Amino acid sequence: MSDSSFGANELDRFRATFFEECAELIADMESRLSCMLTETADSEELNAIFRAVHSIKAGAGAFGLKRLVTFSHTFEALLDWLRDGRIAQDERVATILVKAGDILAALVEAAQQGKEIAADFETEIANELHGLLEEASGGTSTHRAKAEPKSTSESVTPAKATVDYRISFSPHAELFRHANEPLLLIKELERFGTLHTFCDTSKLPSLAAMEPEDAYFSWTFELSTNRSKADIAEVFEFVDQDCILDISESAEEEAFGLFDDDEPKALNEPAPDSSPAVAPTIEHKPAAEPAQKAQSGAKSNANATIRVDLARIDRLVNMVGELVITQAMLAQQIIDQGKDQGQQAIQGHEDLAVLTRELQECVMAIRMQPVKSVFQRMPRLVREVAGKLNKQVNLVTHGEQTEVDKTVIEELADPLTHMIRNSIDHGIETPDVRIAAGKPAEGKIVLSAAHVGSNILIHISDDGAGINRERLLKKAIEKGIVTPNANLSDEEIDELIFAPGFSTAAAVTDVSGRGVGMDVVRRNIVGLGGRIQVQSTFGKGTRFTLIIPLTLAVLDGMIVASGSEKYILPLTSIIESFRPDKSQVREITGGGQVASIRGEYVRLVYLCKIFDVPGAVLEPWKGLVVLVETASGNKLGIVVDELIGQQQVVIKSLLDNFTPVPGISGATILGNGRVALILDIEQLAGMTERRRHATIDGRLSGSKPALLDDQASQPHSDVDDGALPRLAVGSR
């Protein structure tokens, strides 16, 4: 094997690098290929795709991944022909290329994971590639993948009897222009055995006539060696076109390394210098052309990057997290000791706090990547799915450059894929239905990303049929997800599509599939600490909103106290805190309390009641109400004893050791070393919500408390004001 003398460790390291590189190359290639489906690729594009496939082939060769080599070779050949215009670009070719890209990606993945794949996995597409090549070459020879790269170790032939060779060698001036050096060749020959060297200096002119860059010497060698003639020829492999070479005593065939065309001419032609016939014919080939082509694309890479193992960054992030905690603990200790004890220590510590925060931001930025890598997979998906369903869909993306933590990006791909599929399958109607409904035949899906505070907001909206609430509710009742007499708001009905095992499609299609539904999407998003919402206008379209934290590692938090416990509220969801007047707090029908603030009523939630904390303040006018806003714009008043302070906290997951606790998203370590739980506002809102419905369903079905009704539906009022609703999300 060609890699025989690399150590196992090195080989593993090279392999790891190779597959990392492959992943990048494939992503790049796929996005370029999918562009080809809609527009003709220019030579720069084609070159880039070619290079990607070529690099994969080269690497695969180094690791003996024969199948990958063979396939990429064919693929590469086609791209090469496409590049030089022997094959014309059209939709059919583009489609085949895209498929070939898929197969290549799958082969790489299989090779990386050492997976077995069916022997004929790539046969069909390889045949299509060959077919194209055959067509282009007028049905003659195809660029069948050449046999395996020759094992280079063949050159080391086994030891055998010593043979005497006579070698004559007359260099042309060309040899020196290629920076070859006869002396080095002679030295190499010397290593083969016993060498006698005779130098012919007869061509050397007088000093005045001498051209310093010309070649005047020629040599004759007598070599006794056990090496083959091929080995000797190999010594001259780089110069055989720049010299007259004759190696006599030929009993064996030459293995490799020679420019085949010229070889016969060079043999048995001792006459030096008088050799226009032997002049390298190759010289006249238009080598300049591809070179210029490639150079036309010369753009220097503006962003210098380095490749770092993700595990290292994770460690760094973790360590910085610990640093933040330690810094907070230190702050606590300094305060505990009393301010006047060490004014300087306090000053120093403040500086440290600033630096720590900066450091943390820098480290977090390392992991940030544009969502482009996920978004760019979507156009293709849309085309495929739409094609399968005979629908016309135009995908528009915005905000591809929005950056988000790498771990988040990786987890985004699946839910997004599923949701887009879903939008095409269930949302966008077929062209005839659309035309009948007065819409353009082509449906539109908009995928956009934007930063909002410390969250990333992703919208997926379509101008399709919208959610048929009647049907949805009927189905939900059929499936026993809601009770028949439940009185649900439109939003609540829409939310049902996230219920486990729920599928609204009249028939299960092979596009959106069976079983996995929006509930899985929701679970994925919640797993990222995010939320998903749906807004829909029947007949006009549906819009999904994902709100996902930029990073899973830190959170700006407000520490609040309730009884003996301390909790963290995400700072971004807090609007304000206030101590209500007794008169502001009212009991409402169906249980619960609301507080009126500036003419608005907000529902009150007692942390001490939810988490069963003894000794907490039960009268809001004696404690505090923290007004928070959920992602959907609903407001909620959380009743606490007091606010302790604001702090950036490092999120520690509880899920490794605990089952999910409703209302709690994680935990952190406070400055005093105690653990505090991080509250999940959405869940808290949901929990009170559910309690309300339990009461409503049980006791009051049909009539909702007027106050709450206003409150709950108000933020959604703009849903119906246009084709696509805007989302009311706090934009701090």
Add this chain to the structure above:
Amino acid sequence: MAKRVLTVDDSKTMRDMVSFTLKGAGFEVVEAEDGVKALSVLERTNVDLVITDINMPNMDGVTLVKQLRAKPSHKSTPILILTTEGGEDKKAAGRAAGATGWIVKPFAPDKLLQVVTKVCP
């Protein structure tokens, strides 16, 4: 003094392999990702040998060889091009541009060293 080699390849895998092999044999190795970067490295650093890939973004290997040969300082610097099996046209192009020799990828480390010693004075 150790001989210094510049390896030019857009694939880190390849650069790593060349670099590892040569360093193991006592060479000093500098790396560049493409022809443009190679030229800028060569402005600051003297090297005894250049090993370059052909297919690279920004500036390919053949252009690099040509540009180097056009400079008096690199007229006689040995340059090896990395080609793939069957890349005869590339080999020819590299040769026409003034390359000293070639190495077929994938290469065995000892083969690389053998070729390097053949051209590196």
